[in-house]
Amino acid sequence: MQTKVENNKAWFLVLPVFLIVAFSAIIPLMTVVNYSVQDIFDPYTRYFVGTEWFKQVMLDSRLHEALLRQFLYSFTILAIEVPLGICVALMMPTKGRGASLSLILVAIPLLIPWNVVGTIWQIFGRADIGLFGAFMSGIGVDYNYASDPTDAWLTVVLMDVWHWTPLVALLCYSGLRAIPEVYYQAARIDQASRWAVFRYIQLPKLTNVLIIGVLLRFMDSFMIYTEPFVLTGGGPGSSTTFLSQSLVQQAIGQFDLGPAAAFSLVYFLIILLVCWVFYTTIMNMQKDK
């Protein structure tokens, strides 16, 4: 019989990871937790308030509206960007100069900083000096993103689609390139239609990159701040005020750090929950029956 030496040395191996996670997530998060359960006036004056801030946040109807708006927004842009990204990827050339050229062209929007994107669209959409705004008035549409909530929404969505569809497209493009040629050959021999090739060869091989794409796009759009802030400032009214803007208003505008911290935690948990639900659903769907 072999005697098994039992000691706790293995913990040292885990230590680096633990330290990294501690500094990257746990410690900063603890600051927020700290604020969310106390009322802090200055470093020496603080009161424990328990779940008070959480209750307040949960019952705030402005936040409810912002949350709804936020979900609507994220699902809208996902519903557009994912299919559109796949289509773009399918149409991109695979060989020769066209391939590199199309890669560069598609990648350009990704290289522009968020606030610049907001500014671009702010000007682009104006009826007096912007190309898009002028075009809309030109074809007889009464378009004004600064005063009409529908137009504001349309513009914010359009902006995001323009900015981020390339990400989905590039992910899908790399996924498509990874499919061996012989699959397409076999499909031709089996006399499969174009649709069947997409449905049974390309889409299954894209699942993994699409999971990454959807998660990234969901998280990013759910936390969107800069672009609508620059473009519409959250208006008209509060029609394009999303969660992070509400948060900033609360934390910096009104300096309600306690409720803002509670709000941040709830916000974080919602994102985590949605991602987890999405991920496990997809993984279960893929399992061998």
Add this chain to the structure above:
Amino acid sequence: MASITLNALAHTYTDNPTKPEDYAIREMTHVWEQGGAFALLGPSGCGKSTLLNIISGLLEPSDGEVLFDGKRVNELKPEERNIAQVFQFPVVYDTMTVFDNLAFPLRNIGVPEYKVKSKVYEVAEILELSDQLTRKAKGLSADQKQKVSMGRGLVRDDVSAILFDEPLTVIDPQLKWKLRRKLKQIHEQFNITMVYVTHDQLEASTFADKIAVMYNGQIVQFGTPRELFENPAHTFVGYFIGSPGMNFFDAELKSQGDQKAALMFGDHEISVSDAMLTRLHAMGADKVTMGIRPEFVHVWDGKNNDAFPVDVDYVEDLGTYKILSFLFNGQVMKARLSEDQKVPSGQIYVSFPEQWTKVYVDDYLIDIADQAAVNDTVEETDHAN
């Protein structure tokens, strides 16, 4: 079901071919008769897959024609040629069940569902996949996946031909043997033209009635396994078929004074027929390559003045037979000894029976059988003069 004719076919992957080496398929004309079971045998990189892909239409040949039953099909896409092809590595549709995978080629051409069912069950039965039909293809092992790939090639029984591109590479030896038998049975049952690509001579000869040996983009011989063994038309066939391959050595055609010419290997005269000597002389070929299979080298038990004295190098025991390596004129050659033959050592005597001693010029066999025909015409023209 169809006969497949390749007419002056050539293919290159380069844009500006200048030399023969630029061609993956060098100009060839070849016919695969309808209903045959053929093997296409050759080393890796000789152009086998290229040739199959041209037949199935996945690849368009640079030159020449492909004809199915005499009709040109160059312009037809693979889906219009109604042909089945099984690839070297398994291709399955991951998200479908095994049943749906097998049904896929049938459903694509609108076969009614009740026929799909019976055909899929039949093929699954043959390939022993019946108990896997409801499983997702994704979870299968490599050889099960390859069986599914093969199954998709077999479900359509009205195809012009079924092409197999080294289909058993990923399958373990025992199952390999079984599947090859199955394919043969299916061939006998449906009489579909089958072309089976492999680089394994054993696989080729157990599957096929006729084997095409391919080398450097050319079919150098097309014949029964026996023909390939007994009468290799090209030095490559001699080398590639048989284990070990043929012994080759360079000989010179020499005439000493008024004596008649002889083929000399160093100081030894290798005897060939007079017809052969005349033929070589007529061709002006004074340097030839000669070949004899180890199986046909005669090893004498004792001293023999008509045989060549050679030195034993070593003897390899392969169970049912032994391979004797000997040095003849400084060159290593092999002979196959049967089980009951005594193991020789030191100096021994071997001879090369004339019938089995082949002569090659520029790697191609000088065949005396068609020599006779050539002689006739030569004589006729002589008379005319």
